[in-house]
Amino acid sequence: MFARGETIIQLMERLAPKYYAVEGDKIGLQVGSVAREVRRVLVALDVTPAVVEEAGELGAELIIAHHAVIYRPLAHLRTDTPAGALAANLLRKDIAVYISHTNLDTAEGGMNDWMAEALGLNGRDVLEEVHTDKLFKLVVFVPESHQDKVRAALFAAGAGWIGNYSHCSFNTEGTGTFLPREGSQPFIGQQGKLESAAEIRIETVVPQSVRKAVISAMLKAHPYEEVAYDLYSMDLKGRSFGLGRVGLLPTPETLDEFAERVKRAFDVPFVRVVGDGSRQIRKVAVLGGSGARYIRHASFAGADVLVTGDIDYHTAHDAEVAGLALVDPGHNAEKIMKPKTAEWLQEQLKGKGYATEVFASKVNTEPFKLR
Template identity: 55%
Template sequence: MTVMGREIIQILEEWAPKRLAVENDRIGLQVGHPDAEVKGVLVALDVTEAVVDEAIRIGANWIVAHHAIIYRPLNDLRTDRPAGRVYAKLLAHEINVFISHTNLDAASGGVNDVMCELIGLTNLEVLLPTYQPSLQKIVVFIPESHHEKVLQAMCQAGAGAIGEYSHCTFNLHGTGTFLPGEGTNPHIGEQGKLEQVSEVRLETIVSDEVRDAVVQAMKKAHPYEEAAYDIYPLELQGERLGVGRVGDLPRSVTLRELAEKLKVAYQLSGLRMVGDGERRVRKVAVLGGSGGRYYRNALSCGADVYITGDLDHHTVLDALAEGLTLLDPGHHAEELVLQRVVDILQRKLPSINIQATTVDTNPFTFL
């Protein structure tokens, strides 16, 4: 069965929607055409020349990467220079590049959740919120004969989702009345005659991003020419989503013990530790990639230790002075999510060869 690029994009954006990304992040399709047929997929952290060569070697014409290949403005596309050679190879071999960056950091089960899972953190909360959907209540009146059909259609479109629960609705039986006018073609009743019908009042919650899809699904499943429904704005808001996590270890450990645990869990040859190695820690903030500028968010959440990459000298001194210990596993720790991406795509696209890169793009070596 032929699979087109839009199917990959849809799968990834359903998991990690663009709205979760931080402002001005470079995400989405950066090279290629969304309607290009998918012959194979290579999942990588970075798009380097070696990664492109690997894609060519395994017959993958789509690369799904975490870090944007077009991040800073291009000054030229000279093919005698390293960056230009990469673009030339991509275009010559018709390889498409799709980027899922801070939206994948924020997504449930994405970069930060994987990093937390590997060290056993529980009671997770968002460190840096980037999105919180508005909620509305939708009420629709349905003849009893079509109640189940309409309920299922609405919930499959995203209505009734509360936390880890789906299909959350309230249903009340009653009598609906209507009088079909001239020119109508009623599913029940006759023109000019008042009709009384046993109906169900269905109430459920929708977030603003799925509201239109839910209404369309409801109308499609509803038997009436004109479905009667209401939408009420609510002061309630949906689950806060965003970058980074704060959670608890099963028990307190020393900073040094946590550092050793991190080396094993993240498959590191070394990391940087800031603070007294014998200090006991339990509440942990995690932000994959470069998160030094958010250390005060970790402090305000009550974290004992902050795990993030690319920490600079002055930020570390400031954080340490304010009582925060830190562990820097490197920016490249984000590669821990690659197999998760492969697994999600492979479940949805079983006929396509999908692999994580074997190329090590970490520019640092611990000696």
């Protein structure tokens, strides 16, 4: 059995929900349709003509990419322009394109965590907050006989976390009353007779990111035909998600040594470095893509060095004056997402019994060459 395209997108949005994206970012389905079974998926950093050819040869019906294939507004769709020809080729080959960009950057276990892990950083924090997981209080009334089953379902779905404590709930004994009407199939009592039942009021905290999953799990575990529950918005801050990561190297090393670490981590032939090669590096900020505007964020976080791409001349001077070292491995360092995303998605599909295969693109989309 092959997964439908909609199912694959739903899985991707568990890893990188759309609401994690920076406002205005071009994400989601950009070309084609996912309303069909998908036998093969290709994960790519960029959607270039070579990547489209690779997908066609592979027999992939869906490309999941990091960078948008339609980024700037199109005034027309002429096939004698590069953008138009690319879109026409995708449609001709019946290949859909789905984009996961800053939402994948922001996600826990996404782009910036992969980059931080590759550098061996410990004790990671977010560089710039983009999204805070809103908190809700869930209250549900359960017969005493099913309280353990319902609580277990709530916790397994992600409810009950307060800081580093899991399985948090408050439970109160009470009596519920109800009168089953015509057409009902009551778990307790009978139609037309006022009933009372010993029940437990279970209260627990639910983050917005897992709210739907928690409610669904609760309803499946609850024995009642009609479940009595309340969901309250809380004026409390949940977990923060954002761009970039800040963490510590296991042991200090010189900037020159660290630059070599970056080259190995991201499999790049060279890096551009700003700063004294002999200075000691311990606290590192890393941000995939173009991170020139995050100089102040890295400095404020106390980082010794910022690892990011597309650093311009004047930004390099600003960082130097501020005492912040820079290591620029290029924007293409984000290619780390190809095998990581493919591996994660394949595992999810396999776990659900789907035969759909996921491949990491082998096309090198780095446009720059050294001479």
